[in-house]
Amino acid sequence: MTQDKQPMADDNRLISVQDLKVYFRSGHACARAVDGVSFEVRKKETVCIVGESGCGKTVSALSILGLVTTPPGEIIDGRIVFAGQNLLELSEKEMQKIRGNHIAMVFQEPLTSLNPVFTIGNQISEAVRIHKKIGAESLREKCIRLLKDVGIPAPEQRLEDYPHQLSGGQRQRVMIAMALACDPDLIIADEPTTALDVTVQAQILELFGAIQKKQSMSILYITHDLGVVAAIADRVYVMYAGMIAEQGNTEQIFRNARHPYTQGLLASLPSLSKRGKRLYNIPGSVPNPAYKPAGCPFHPRCTHKAPSCSTEYPKMCDYGQGHLARCPILFQDKGHHT
Amino acid sequence: MNSKNRNNHIILCVKDLKKYFPIRRGFLQKISGWVKAVDGVSFEIERGKTMGLVGESGCGKTTVARLILKLLALDQGKIIYQGLDISGFSEKEMRPHRKEMQIVFQDPFGSLNPRMTVGQSVEEGLRILGIKSHTMRKVRLEKLMEMVGMSPDSTDRYPHEFSGGQRQRIGIARALSVEPSFIICDEPISALDVSIQAQIINLLKDLQDQLGLSYLFISHDLNVVGYLCNTIAVMYMGQVMEYASAEEIFDNPHHPYTRSLLAAIPDSGPRKKLEPTLIKEDAFDSSAALQGCKYRSLCSIEAPRCRKEQVLFEKIGEGHFARCWKAMKK
Numbered sequence: 144m145t146q147d148k149q150p151m152a153d154d155n156r157l158i159s160v161q162d163l164k165v166y167f168r169s170g171h172a173c174a175r176a177v178d179g180v181s182f183e184v185r186k187k188e189t190v191c192i193v194g195e196s197g198c199g200k201t202v203s204a205l206s207i208l209g210l211v212t213t214p215p216g217e218i219i220d221g222r223i224v225f226a227g228q229n230l231l232e233l234s235e236k237e238m239q240k241i242r243g244n245h246i247a248m249v250f251q252e253p254l255t256s257l258n259p260v261f262t263i264g265n266q267i268s269e270a271v272r273i274h275k276k277i278g279a280e281s282l283r284e285k286c287i288r289l290l291k292d293v294g295i296p297a298p299e300q301r302l303e304d305y306p307h308q309l310s311g312g313q314r315q316r317v318m319i320a321m322a323l324a325c326d327p328d329l330i331i332a333d334e335p336t337t338a339l340d341v342t343v344q345a346q347i348l349e350l351f352g353a354i355q356k357k358q359s360m361s362i363l364y365i366t367h368d369l370g371v372v373a374a375i376a377d378r379v380y381v382m383y384a385g386m387i388a389e390q391g392n393t394e395q396i397f398r399n400a401r402h403p404y405t406q407g408l409l410a411s412l413p414s415l416s417k418r419g420k421r422l423y424n425i426p427g428s429v430p431n432p433a434y435k436p437a438g439c440p441f442h443p444r445c446t447h448k449a450p451s452c453s454t455e456y457p458k459m460c461d462y463g464q465g466h467l468a469r470c471p472i473l474f475q476d477k478g479h480h481t
Numbered sequence: 482m483n484s485k486n487r488n489n490h491i492i493l494c495v496k497d498l499k500k501y502f503p504i505r506r507g508f509l510q511k512i513s514g515w516v517k518a519v520d521g522v523s524f525e526i527e528r529g530k531t532m533g534l535v536g537e538s539g540c541g542k543t544t545v546a547r548l549i550l551k552l553l554a555l556d557q558g559k560i561i562y563q564g565l566d567i568s569g570f571s572e573k574e575m576r577p578h579r580k581e582m583q584i585v586f587q588d589p590f591g592s593l594n595p596r597m598t599v600g601q602s603v604e605e606g607l608r609i610l611g612i613k614s615h616t617m618r619k620v621r622l623e624k625l626m627e628m629v630g631m632s633p634d635s636t637d638r639y640p641h642e643f644s645g646g647q648r649q650r651i652g653i654a655r656a657l658s659v660e661p662s663f664i665i666c667d668e669p670i671s672a673l674d675v676s677i678q679a680q681i682i683n684l685l686k687d688l689q690d691q692l693g694l695s696y697l698f699i700s701h702d703l704n705v706v707g708y709l710c711n712t713i714a715v716m717y718m719g720q721v722m723e724y725a726s727a728e729e730i731f732d733n734p735h736h737p738y739t740r741s742l743l744a745a746i747p748d749s750g751p752r753k754k755l756e757p758t759l760i761k762e763d764a765f766d767s768s769a770a771l772q773g774c775k776y777r778s779l780c781s782i783e784a785p786r787c788r789k790e791q792v793l794f795e796k797i798g799e800g801h802f803a804r805c806w807k808a809m810k811k
Contacts, residue, residue, distance in 0.1 A: 195674040340537035341701065345745035367675055370704070370747030411679035413708035415731050421686075422708070424679035428644045444676075 157329060157361050158207065158246075159183035163221035165202050165211055167432075174432035176202045176216075178385035184329060189355065189362045191372045194382035195429050200365045203382075204331050206231075207363075208248060209238045225329075244274040247322035251334040253314035257306040263290075263317050264302030270324040289320040292357075294350060312343035319350065323358070331363045336371065348375055369412060373397055378465070381405045384430050384440035387459075391466035401460075401468035403445045439470075447472050489564075492663055492695045494525040498548055498558035500541075518544045520719035520775075522558075523794065526663075526712075531689070531696040533710030533727070535703060535742070541719040542699045546665045549697070550582055551575050562663070580610060580659035587668035589648035593640040599651050600636030606658030621658075628691075629654045629684060646677035653684065657692075665697045670705065682709060703746050707731055712800075715739045718775040721794060725801040735803045737780050774805070782807055 165177040177199040184190045192200045205211050207223055207230065223230040230241065247270075250256040258266060267286045271277055277285070283302070290298035293316040306314055315335055322330050332351070336344040352375065355362055366372060372379055372393070379396045381389040381404065389402035400406045410423035427444040430436060436443050442452035449472050459467045460474035468474070498519050506513040519541045526532045534542050547553040549560055551570065560568045567578060586592040593602055603625060607618045623633040629650040640648055649669060656664055666685065670678040682705065688694055700706050706713055707727050714724045715738065723736040734740045774780070777787040786806060794804045 195676060341703070341745040342537065342741055345747070348747070368747065369675070374747040408675060411676060413679070413682060413705045415704070415707035415727065417708055418727070422679040422683055424683055425676040426680075428646055428677060429674055 155185045157184050157186050158225045160207065161222040163203060163206060164219040165206055166217055166219050167215045168217065169215050172433045175385050175435060176432050180387055182380050182387060184361045184363050186361060187359050188377045189364060189375055190378050191364045191366060191376035192380045192382055193366055193369060193372050195367055197429055197432055198382040199385040200382050201333055204333055204363065204365055207331065208242050208246060243270045244325045245327055246329045246331065247327040249318050249322050249330060249332040249335045252338050253318045254306060256318065257314060259306055262302065263304050267321050267324055270321055274325050289323055292323065293320045311339055312346060315339060315347055323354065326358065327360060329361045329363060333365045351375065369408060384435055385432060386440060386469060389468040395466040401462055401473055402470045403447050403473065404441050490527050491525045492528045492563060494561040495549065496523050496559040498522040498545065499556045500544055500548055500553060501556055517719045519548060522721050524714045524721060524724055526695055526697060528695055529693045530711040531698050531709055533706035533713040534697060534699045534716060535701060535706050535713060536716035537701060540716045542716055543667055546584065546667050546699060550584060550665065581661055582663045583656035583659065583661040584665040584667060585652050585656050585669045588672050589645060589652045590640060592652055593648060595640055598637055598639055603655045603658050606655055610659050625654045625658055628657065645673050646680055649673060649681055650684065663695045667699045703742060715742065720775060720804060722776065723803045729801050735797055736805045737782055738776050
């Protein structure tokens with residue numbers, strides 16, 4: 144019934160995060176940002192982690208790369224298995240070999256994550272220089288090819304440009320080019336389109352799709368936007384207050400959601416077809432990670448809550464075919480037997 | 482777009498609004514060019530209805546809002562509010578009308594004074610309304626908080642003690658305090674969490690039903706605008722490219738820009754293939770702003786004519802206007 148028992152073809156698994164716990168301490172308060180999260184990304188797969196601000200999705204991603212600032216953050220428990228090794232046990236030096244080389248990251252705000260005083264060419268080649276021995280001329284060629292791959296016109300001239308000379312969409316393309324520089328196995332994209340206009344967002348999403356097809360890599364895409372999830376994901380993890388509330392493929396999540404939180408989120412999305420009808424809204428607001436309610440963290444906002452919800456941490460319930468939801472109440476209602 | 486006998490239904494009518502900002506260069510700050518932030522915007526809003534103003538960042542949506550509220554002086558055009566031409570009004574002449582038109586801002590934290598309790602912030606409006614008695618103000622304050630779904634005892638707390646959604650409710654209470662009939666909502670939900678957005682949308686709708694408010698709803702999110710608005714104006718580079726009822730915009734879009742915006746919405750239903758977007762971002766040519774159609778450098782159906790002639794904003798159907806030659810021919 145728990146997800147650990149989920150049978151999975153091991154050879155197909157690229158990275159698996161097991162029971163990760165990341166806490167942040169400040170004074171006597173302790174924010175349990177990530178509280179027992181397990182997920183995995185298979186080869187050539189696009190996996191989305193979707194959730195609201197403060198649900199722990201970014202912290203989960205940062206822990207994969209060992210980028211959680213300690214203190215105040217602390218990885219309390221868990222394993223992150225990548226290529227047969229537990230990333231959490233590696234030294235900083237060993238981690239540097241993986242970061243950028245095997246696992247690369249694209250951040251939300253390209254203007255703050257690009258260095259304003261270095262040229263684009265300089266910043267893209269940095270990753271390559273660190274991880275590979277390469278001559279100056281072939282390095283330049285590689286940069287030009289990377290920029291071309293991400294759809295930047297006249298890349299030869301762009302190499303000498305500074306970040307402020309590019310538009311938001313182009314900056315994000317440069318970030319993606321940097322991530323691609325060492326042909327990583329996994330790209331972690333943390334809300335890469337949130338700061339962009341819708342038309343530019345559509346282009347960047349298309350670009351991710353095209354790159355993935357061409358280079359057969361995996362993408363872990365973190366977002367709060369269910370529309371984006373529907374457009375690109377193979378599989379989805381819905382996070383709420385530090386836990387995985389539901390997981391499954393896109394079809395299962397959008398057509399057959401089994402967790403009250405996922406159901407509520409989907410019902411609350413406005414669209415033209417819901418005109419005239421009142422939007423469903425999830426009452427209350429997201430709990431402060433330092434003061435999460437006991438039992439199921441969602442129970443104060445839940446319409447299906449039972450007395451046990453406020454005392455017992457909910458178990459993952461298996462609906463088959465990789466569809467799991469952390470709500471025993473709905474599981475019983477539907478008459479599922481374990 | 483305007484006929485005199487319909488004027489009673491129209492709460493706000495905006496005609497050919499223009500606002501150019503100078504670009505200054507060099508030591509002497511000589512004017513070297515103009516940014517046409519708003520370049521001929523016309524629309525009207527019916528009483529009790531909602532008009533959506535959509536467009537991407539930098540297209541001039543917020544400038545339009547500020548022009549209507551006369552927070553910015555306009556260069557050209559007319560603003561007719563409830564049949565009264567307020568475009569030439571001075572600050573002093575405007576004051577009695579200010580309480581009629583209110584605005585709710587995007588960032589509810591930045592727009593509330595952190596040193597004032599919520600009660601003080603909201604009460605400020607009541608004082609302006611001329612309610613002198615303290616008890617009367619108190620009663621009204623409690624009523625306002627109730628209307629926006631907040632408990633009355635929250636009035637003694639400070640903005641930082643509230644979540645984003647609650648702060649936005651306070652922002653709405655403050656706008657409502659002076660009993661306006663028209664509210665501009667400038668991206669009121671884009672800073673909020675997904676599960677909170679629906680709460681605020683429902684609140685805005687409820688208030689509209691109760692108080693007969695009219696809204697100008699500014700957003701970049703077509704799903705929200707499609708759900709909430711009666712009519713939609715699509716803006717691009719300071720101009721309205723298309724204006725029609727929400728159903729028309731979604732079902733029968735004429736302007737290529739509107740169509741590319743619609744194609745770019747990631748649909749919440751699974752596996753709706755993203756259509757190849759019509760916009761080529763990198764083809765963007767700012768000299769296009771000089772003459773002809775502003776959208777032409779990104780347009781998929783550009784013709785030689787689009788280069789030379791100023792495209793007019795013309796009627797192409799009942800209540801449907803667009804700024805495109807091809808759309809008119811249809």
